[in-house]
Amino acid sequence: MSGMYDDQQKSDYKQLEGIWFKLRAVEKNNSLTSNWSLRMQFIESHMLLIAASGKGWITVDGRYYELRAGSAYVCTPGQLVEASMKDLGERGLYIVRFDVFEQPQLPAKQEHNYPLGRNMRFPITGEVVISSMIVISALCEAMAKSMRSDNDIQRLRGQIEFYELVYSLLRDGRRLLDNNSEADLERAKTYIEQHYREDLTIEQLAKEAGVSSRHFIRLFKQRYGCSAIEYLSRYRIGQAQELMRPHHDYQLKDISSYVGYQDEVYFRRKFKQITGTPPAAFMRNARQKIVAFHANMIGILLALNITPHAAPEDHPWVEYYRRKYDTSSVLSLAKDDVVKIEQIRSMSPDFIVGLESFTSLDMQKTLNGITSTYFLPWEHDWRMHMRLIAEKLGKTAEAEVWLDRYERKAAAVREQTKNILYNERLLIVRISQKNISVLANRSLGEVFYDDLHMLPAREVNRDINDQHLTQEELAQTDADRLLLIVDEDAQSQAAWQDLKQSAFWGKMRPIRNNRIDYLPPYPWTEYTAFTQELILDEVLKLWRNRA
Template sequence: MTLQVFPLISNGDHTRDLYARFKTSEVLDQASFLPPFVLTDSHLLLICTGGEANIRIGHRQNHATLGKMYLILPGTAIEYTPDEIHTLQGLAIYFDLLKPISDINKATSGSTVMEVYQKGLLRSAYADELPHELFQECTRIASQLHECISVPQENRPFRIQTLMHELLAQVYAPPKESTLGDSEHISALDQTLELIELGYAEHLSREVLAGVAGMSVWHYSRVFKNRTGISPMEYVNSIRMDRAKEMLLVPGQTIKHIASQVGFQDEFYFSRKFKKYVGVSPSTYQRQKRSKIAALSFGTTGHLLALQIIPHAALIDNLRDQHRNLFFSNIPYHLGRSKRMNPRIWQTNVELLMQASPDLILCNEYEAHTLKRTLQRIAPTIVIPWKGLSWREHFVQVASIVGQQQDAQQWLEQYDDKVTHAKEQLTHLIGKDTVSIIHIMMGHLLIYGRRNGGAVLYNDLGVSPSHDLLPGQVYRALDEQELPQMVGDRMLLIVDQDSESQQRWHKLQHTQLWQDLMPVQNQQVYLLDEMPWLDYSPYAHDQIIDETIKLFGSTQHINP
């Protein structure tokens, strides 16, 4: 049996016995390649081949442009602010460095040797930004590496390893001893805590954990209890039960399957352990109604409201989210929401969540990428992918989690009836006119596709878009010169209230290009609030239908 667990290490022996485990590579060609804020869980080599963006790596602010390269270590906080006009382009290479435990005999279970690996850090003399003279060669190797995973080859695994190590040979330089302070060293006990959180489904005994820590079983158990207040195996089982609670809330999973996923081969023994830890049996826990749900993604609140569930905690911007203002006073905990979700906002939100003590947290992949481990310590956390699912699929999944599938189905049937009647009215109001959704955000011009308001306007109501974006593309940045080809017959216009957007709007209105646009000439420009049009949830989409009929049935427009 091979157990690969990767607790973070940092010691004076920086590169001996380390080998690279390539994870993935991504071509940077969209403004959203990174969430606005993220804590990396792997090494990231970022190679910029065009465009620009502001990237804060740890405490260092960087302006990423052509020729820049950054080596980012695991656990580093990254704040990413894209330039919507000149989108950052390049390659992102994600990898781990692994190091086997020096004394393999310390990690055994019976007669079976368990080969345990520790995650290593590439401690190079280069701090974040790599020298420009390495750019050409690193770009060549990284491009070959990305191509290698895209085209199947017989020797692909070996080729990937060869290229990965060749790339690291370029970016590594022996570190100066002064860069390795005591604060960067992680204790042996912390390594085992990390091991437990990552490898809870494996066979983890006191002997294995003590071997990883390099201590005797008795000494390790004593140190562990002094630190955590409980024994190592109590801690292991607490992590297993917390993960089981999350799995039990996802429909369609049997108790036997969940037991095996959290390290129990006997479902009856698992059930006894679960009841002792949680207070009720797994089947009873599945049936319990969740009354204190925290919605950590903005759209999830709209799904809950459509099901007539008031979240216990939710992201709220009192100025921007007026389409939900009827419920503000009923939501006990208001979490911060901003177009730039910086670490300070997230830290405050985490503190509020701890005070709220929810019995369930719902989030999407972006919050999970940044905060999942922290959230799991507060309450069972379920991740609902935002990008991979449509709003209808989101809605059905949320309804399944809270046990209101029938309510969701009934809501969707009523919504579809409303869509049918609205489509008939729109045929009389706008005929076959094409319609665009234009947004001025943080000073940039954007056009939206078939997501957000476009999901209702184009997909449900059947309005013809002035320009179809690529599948899955939420929006794309525009140059002003593109507007005549993009805006169509009618334009829905959203202008944010920040100073950059207001200045851009003021200048744009006074250009001849704007005055000559067909919707401006025909007085078919409709100035809208951001919400509900940029929400992606059933509660907002129901409102968008009403607003669409109201807009096109009136004479509301902007004087050119």
């Protein structure tokens, strides 16, 4: 979409007030560096892909888009992105990484009470069709040259040139929007997240979505499982919770005002309604030092709004939750048990949580000598895991509020996937080392088969926790769709290549009908409350537009 409508322009420029940008890096790929690809990953910073020539594709949160010469694509932090380009030619592809921050305009006497420099989203996302690739290419070349310089003044020039690029992008147009309700609702939801401190009304949000107020109310609740005003309240309280963490020192009345509640009494009531606990109790509990002795405890604690004070350093998706939570003060626990015990002892924790099956009796006794502990029985499902941990930590009310919200979200997603998949059968498979494992229980399968009521393929035996298939058995599947996870180690990758080159691969119905989708192994194979909800958030992004 080239150009913008006047009302969209005004909205964009209004959002730009108080926003500033920081260029991180500029990279160019052309025919001299062969084809280019980006492995599936959660991106840490904003990423701008500018295709001066060549052709390719990009998937963002499971949705497929074409990367076309003469266009740019804006990706935001936390999105799951994979991309590829070929036939790049001399002009090639530019990859620009940058950050976006907000600095609120506050009265001088109150500035010490408020956080400044909060991470923000770029005002537009998705595809932008560029009016003059010559101008944009020249800017990218100049930026790259400036950023390579050892001269501070020259590098500053690179930042100035980046602002020129930002200006050109905003001038050339907002993201390419489909004429459907999903895009309209996503735009309204983003508007809530960017303007949550303001007094928003249904009329404003409906106007942002481009639909009538009555239609907006129905569509929003159908899409997200809650009303727009409820989503606004949840988002405000979520922002308040971050400001109530121990590393901040804000007064409750200032936090209340900052997130959009001028009446502190009303804020306290709303906080308890949404979280299940009063603000004072939340702040008191937030000061507790909780140790996640095993990696699986992290996802349970995060769902309970607890960032662990210590957690295993080798947790495979540690980088993902670092981008979602402030973990600068989290102690990384060593693999060696002796070192780990000394680390825990030195921090004087209030509580240690872990898994009973993976903790020897001697280790349990040692940890009990340091502080209160709870070792979770692994045989229970993730909901019971959450309830048991919550009970031990005095957060039962928070757990029940979270679980109720999860069920409502699952119901909303279930209703929409029913219309997308039309009773198609699904097979979820993980290639790990030499095994082709069926994920049915204590895994993704519980979300898809139990919570979303999707039909499992005939091969799925839900009475078996560790079910494996041969290549021949996989080839004979009656599944209409295949969701595939391949571990990243060399043996798993070799098994994956062997499967693709086998005579059985092309015979599978999902392959013939282009009904196969991929997920990275982490965080999707974690079995925790946090990950189960993350799956719900990604389901519609995975299959909408690919039905």
